[in-house]
Amino acid sequence: MKVQKERLGSRAQSLFEAQQKSICAELASLDGHAEFRFDKWERSGGGGGLTAILSDGVLFERAGVNTSTVWGEFDATALAKLGGQERRFFATGISMVLHPHSPMVPTMHANFRYLTRGEQGWFGGGSDLTPYITKREDVQAFHRAWKSICDRHDSTYYACFKAWCDRYFTIPHRGEMRGVGGIFFDDLADDLEKVFAFVSDCCQNVLSPYLPIVQRRRDEPYGERERRFQLWRRGRYVEFNLIYDRGTSFGLATHGRTESILMSLPPLASWTYAYEPEPGSPEAQALTYYQPKDWLA
Amino acid sequence: MKVQKERLGSRAQSLFEAQQKSICAELASLDGHAEFRFDKWERSGGGGGLTAILSDGVLFERAGVNTSTVWGEFDATALAKLGGQERRFFATGISMVLHPHSPMVPTMHANFRYLTRGEQGWFGGGSDLTPYITKREDVQAFHRAWKSICDRHDSTYYACFKAWCDRYFTIPHRGEMRGVGGIFFDDLADDLEKVFAFVSDCCQNVLSPYLPIVQRRRDEPYGERERRFQLWRRGRYVEFNLIYDRGTSFGLATHGRTESILMSLPPLASWTYAYEPEPGSPEAQALTYYQPKDWLA
Numbered sequence: 231m232k233v234q235k236e237r238l239g240s241r242a243q244s245l246f247e248a249q250q251k252s253i254c255a256e257l258a259s260l261d262g263h264a265e266f267r268f269d270k271w272e273r274s275g276g277g278g279g280l281t282a283i284l285s286d287g288v289l290f291e292r293a294g295v296n297t298s299t300v301w302g303e304f305d306a307t308a309l310a311k312l313g314g315q316e317r318r319f320f321a322t323g324i325s326m327v328l329h330p331h332s333p334m335v336p337t338m339h340a341n342f343r344y345l346t347r348g349e350q351g352w353f354g355g356g357s358d359l360t361p362y363i364t365k366r367e368d369v370q371a372f373h374r375a376w377k378s379i380c381d382r383h384d385s386t387y388y389a390c391f392k393a394w395c396d397r398y399f400t401i402p403h404r405g406e407m408r409g410v411g412g413i414f415f416d417d418l419a420d421d422l423e424k425v426f427a428f429v430s431d432c433c434q435n436v437l438s439p440y441l442p443i444v445q446r447r448r449d450e451p452y453g454e455r456e457r458r459f460q461l462w463r464r465g466r467y468v469e470f471n472l473i474y475d476r477g478t479s480f481g482l483a484t485h486g487r488t489e490s491i492l493m494s495l496p497p498l499a500s501w502t503y504a505y506e507p508e509p510g511s512p513e514a515q516a517l518t519y520y521q522p523k524d525w526l527a
Numbered sequence: 528m529k530v531q532k533e534r535l536g537s538r539a540q541s542l543f544e545a546q547q548k549s550i551c552a553e554l555a556s557l558d559g560h561a562e563f564r565f566d567k568w569e570r571s572g573g574g575g576g577l578t579a580i581l582s583d584g585v586l587f588e589r590a591g592v593n594t595s596t597v598w599g600e601f602d603a604t605a606l607a608k609l610g611g612q613e614r615r616f617f618a619t620g621i622s623m624v625l626h627p628h629s630p631m632v633p634t635m636h637a638n639f640r641y642l643t644r645g646e647q648g649w650f651g652g653g654s655d656l657t658p659y660i661t662k663r664e665d666v667q668a669f670h671r672a673w674k675s676i677c678d679r680h681d682s683t684y685y686a687c688f689k690a691w692c693d694r695y696f697t698i699p700h701r702g703e704m705r706g707v708g709g710i711f712f713d714d715l716a717d718d719l720e721k722v723f724a725f726v727s728d729c730c731q732n733v734l735s736p737y738l739p740i741v742q743r744r745r746d747e748p749y750g751e752r753e754r755r756f757q758l759w760r761r762g763r764y765v766e767f768n769l770i771y772d773r774g775t776s777f778g779l780a781t782h783g784r785t786e787s788i789l790m791s792l793p794p795l796a797s798w799t800y801a802y803e804p805e806p807g808s809p810e811a812q813a814l815t816y817y818q819p820k821d822w823l824a
Binding site: 269283285292294402403404461465468469472473482488489491492493495496497498499500501502503504 | 566580582589591699700701758762765766769770779785786788789790792793794795796797798799800801
């Protein structure tokens with residue numbers, strides 16, 4: 231069993247690293263202007279990663295695609311933050327956050343990871359969409375695409391992982407989600423070969439639910455007003471990532487490379503005291519989307 | 528003892544509420560353009576507060592002065608986050624965060640509070656400075672002014688509370704402070720009358736260490752470059768407040784009013800991947816300031 235898990239860790243790592251290359255190539259071609267910068271880093275406690283960042287593109291204000299594979303022992307601070315008694319861990323993962331310039335194009339996040347703690351191994355991950363000026367058809371298309379990937383592996387996955395995503399990306403102190411969800415799963419420790427096949431499929435097709443939305447929206451005109459709304463919603467993105475996100479907590483607690491972990495934060499974000507959109511406006515309409523809903527009904 | 532603590536809670540509350548009025552009047556007059564908006568709020572679990580916000584002034588991009596007095600019992604989430612077993616709490620406090628438009632004028636924060644948990648009562652608080660384009664004489668003047676307030680009460684206060692501030696406002700994942708510190712103290716539970724006299728003095732003179740800096744810097748010219756540096760440092764401010772700040776954690780965990788708690792966040796902040804200032808530039812110089820130093824040496 232131990233040998234199998236070590237092999238799974240290394241197979242997952244190979245998958246993530248290969249996918250990082252092809253995802254970056256696809257995103258750079260989609261942007262059409264800027265290139266990725268690659269930074270390799272090492273972690274003093276064991277392992278390291280490769281961070282790929284595209285900045286100031288035509289389409290993307292920032293796009294980041296990270297892979298990392300780290301191992302070692304949790305220190306007292308990490309143990310207090312992450313809970314449990316077992317100190318030995320191994321983690322390999324890929325994560326990407328795409329922040330377009332245009333408020334008409336949603337932000338997309340995806341992350342897939344394989345972790346072990348002591349003898350226990352599991353997969354986690356998912357992908358979620360954060361639209362600003364929100365179109366119902368985009369949200370539906372994103373959910374439909376992820377459902378079809380899920381359905382290839384298990385007919386219960388989408389319903390379960392969609393609901394999990396709604397819970398996970400809820401910001402308790404705001405009583406709303408950071409976006410419109412997608413799928414999220416964690417602690418999948420049974421039937422690891424089946425889950426690995428699913429994660430591989432997710433990873434290989436991670437851009438396909440998002441690309442049609444980008445193509446539909448990237449040339450839509452917008453002005454200062456839409457941009458302002460985007461910056462304000464990006465504030466919520468920051469709140470979620472810094473206070474609640476497990477990956478961010480795990481990364482900071484295990485002394486990963488800070489600039490790689492926090493590439494998920496938006497390039498620019500705003501906080502406006504007690505802002506409320508005008509009733510009936512597109513902004514007011516957008517706010518109704520950030521609540522769990524059955525998008526495929 | 529219980530009666531004395533209840534009286535101390537109510538005396539502290541009166542102090543904070545009276546000071547809020549006079550501080551807001553002084554800040555509005557300093558700004559010279561915008562007025563404070565006052566929002567009274569109630570907390571369903573017990574208590575409430577008064578939030579005063581000045582937005583889009585001439586001097587201040589946003590200035591917030593909060594008072595709140597809340598009580599009740601911690602729920603399971605709050606208990607897990609804050610630790611300990613005792614559920615009954617009472618907290619009264621004032622906090623202010625001043626975010627000027629100009630990167631030549633530092634951000635200032637101050638907070639004073641009296642808390643009880645079960646039978647135990649204590650004071651906490653402090654004030655710290657976050658300059659952007661940083662002048663050594665400003666930092667020295669700020670520290671000197673707080674030392675002189677401290678020295679009126681106890682000759683050991685400044686050294687102790689300055690070091691505490693350095694520790695408290697350090698951002699572990701960045702290995703730097705959010706600014707240049709000032710004073711910070713917490714859990715002061717002995718000789719409560721002496722501490723209350725000190726806190727009263729701090730509160731009544733809270734603007735005096737800051738105002739001379741504002742007057743010196745408010746008309747200094749700046750451009751896009753200085754503004755960009757300010758927005759980038761404000762990103763650090765957000766990181767500290769959302770991940771580490773006790774007041775923010777306490778407020779969110781006890782279901783305070785989110786917009787009041789998060790008025791501390793800057794109106795606009797940026798994150799630039801792997802940004803490093805040019806060696807020898809004023810920005811590079813500023814970075815050397817965000818480490819604990821003996822400013823009065």
